[in-house]
Amino acid sequence: MAIYYGGYDLGGKNVRAVIADERGEFICEPCQEEVDKSRGPGGVSCQMVRLMEALAQKEGISLKNIVAYGVTAAGPLELRDPPILEEFGESIKDSTNIVFPDLDRPEYQKYVIEDIVYIPLGKPLKEGLNCELVKVINDVNGAVLGEFWDGVGKGYDDKSNLTIATITLGAGFGGGVCQNGVVLEGHYGNAAEVGHFLSGLSKGVACGCGKLDCAEAYVSGTGIAHNGVYTILTTPDGFDSPVYETAREVAWGKVPDEIDDKEAFLKENPYLVLDYITEEAERTRVLRENDFQSGSYQEARQRALSNLPGEIRDKERFLAEHPGFVLQQVNSEIICAQAKKFDPVALRVIMEAQIALGNVLHQMAKAYNPRYITYYGSVIVHNEDLLKEPAVRIMKRGLNVEAPCFVRSPIADDLGLHGGIRLAMQQYSR
Numbered sequence: 001m002a003i004y005y006g007g008y009d010l011g012g013k014n015v016r017a018v019i020a021d022e023r024g025e026f027i028c029e030p031c032q033e034e035v036d037k038s039r040g041p042g043g044v045s046c047q048m049v050r051l052m053e054a055l056a057q058k059e060g061i062s063l064k065n066i067v068a069y070g071v072t073a074a075g076p077l078e079l080r081d082p083p084i085l086e087e088f089g090e091s092i093k094d095s096t097n098i099v100f101p102d103l104d105r106p107e108y109q110k111y112v113i114e115d116i117v118y119i120p121l122g123k124p125l126k127e128g129l130n131c132e133l134v135k136v137i138n139d140v141n142g143a144v145l146g147e148f149w150d151g152v153g154k155g156y157d158d159k160s161n162l163t164i165a166t167i168t169l170g171a172g173f174g175g176g177v178c179q180n181g182v183v184l185e186g187h188y189g190n191a192a193e194v195g196h197f198l199s200g201l202s203k204g205v206a207c208g209c210g211k212l213d214c215a216e217a218y219v220s221g222t223g224i225a226h227n228g229v230y231t232i233l234t235t236p237d238g239f240d241s242p243v244y245e246t247a248r249e250v251a252w253g254k255v256p257d258e259i260d261d262k263e264a265f266l267k268e269n270p271y272l273v274l275d276y277i278t279e280e281a282e283r284t285r286v287l288r289e290n291d292f293q294s295g296s297y298q299e300a301r302q303r304a305l306s307n308l309p310g311e312i313r314d315k316e317r318f319l320a321e322h323p324g325f326v327l328q329q330v331n332s333e334i335i336c337a338q339a340k341k342f343d344p345v346a347l348r349v350i351m352e353a354q355i356a357l358g359n360v361l362h363q364m365a366k367a368y369n370p371r372y373i374t375y376y377g378s379v380i381v382h383n384e385d386l387l388k389e390p391a392v393r394i395m396k397r398g399l400n401v402e403a404p405c406f407v408r409s410p411i412a413d414d415l416g417l418h419g420g421i422r423l424a425m426q427q428y429s430r
């Protein structure tokens with residue numbers, strides 16, 4: 001009997017599936033659908049089962065011949081063994097990407113435990129696919145597993161000491177490490193949190209994790225945008241920069257005719273509140289530290305609520321009086337595009353991104369001594385010219401171990417699926 005493996009890549013937007021043969025080679029084109037959010041948290045695994053059934057039927061394969069499955073999923077994940085709830089198994093927990101519109105419905109309440117929404121995967125997939133070997137792995141760990149076997153590691157016949165690290169630079173900054181086919185997970189499952197390695201910069205810019213000066217605060221998409229806003233605020237003539245000008249053009253198209261729900265408007269545009277903090281030093285501190293819980297921010301928020309106009313007749317005036325609304329539109333695409341045109345504000349932000357990335361690569365080289373560090377993710381893939389060579393130079397500076405090759409993943413688009421298939425194969429061979 002021929003045996004097959006099933007692989008899934010479950011992202012925030014799309015879910016993909018593929019079937020591979022006993023050597024791990026895909027036997028078909030992967031199929032893809034948008035994640036179905038209309039049937040509640042329990043609907044996601046149903047969709048995944050249906051995708052696999054359709055794929056198997058198309059290929060003329062019985063599901064009985066698929067002996068194991070691996071799922072690469074964007075986290076955070078709940079992988080505890082035994083699971084938090086027997087009927088869930090491995091789950092996605094508190095996802096910011098997969099959000100369900102009508103979560104209040106009574107039949108969905110069983111997925112909400114202590115205000116945390118769980119999307120069960122392990123148990124319902126085992127039942128739906130009628131297979132005991134189903135395992136879930138986080139997206140970067142899945143990616144590095146795929147990279148090890150099917151990406152840059154593919155050509156190595158002897159993989160006994162082969163060590164590969166992978167980073168992803170998109171909205172966030174994550175990483176994984178794989179040696180001899182084993183993903184380094186750490187005692188608590190949190191190894192290789194490379195985005196939160198120290199950047200080597202000490203501006204005191206807040207990271208999403210709450211700490212100051214992590215690499216992610218300078219080189220992720222979110223970090224580049226945030227540091228860009230801070231740089232505009234603290235550079236003389238920063239508001240004359242083309243970065244601000246471009247953001248202003250975007251903002252122009254977004255000014256509403258009226259603001260009927262001011263609370264919601266401020267929630268969507270937290271930087272707008274900064275305009276109501278009168279003291280400049282405090283304004284930049286709050287922004288730099290993302291300290292939106294502070295007394296000064298809360299007071300400013302009250303002032304904003306009572307002073308915001310209900311109706312906006314003069315857009316020009318609104319934008320002139322609310323630079324925070326313009327700053328809200330600054331993103332990594334604008335910064336990178338302006339850096340390529342040598343705008344000094346954008347160049348400073350990118351230089352700091354290069355330093356943060358270079359320092360992380362340097363620390364990864366020392367911590368894991370990998371043969372390769374590969375990368376994927378929109379921020380780095382679209383801006384290789386800005387980030388790659390400078391970061392490699394910084395990585396090599398004073399490095400007392402062998403420098404790894406820093407290259408784009410040759411299978412960047414399918415890393416998650418390859419990771420899923422390899423995870424399935426690992427289980428079956430155990």
Ligand SMILES: [Zn+2]
Pocket residue numbers: 195196207208209210211214215216
């Ligand atoms: Zn951090």
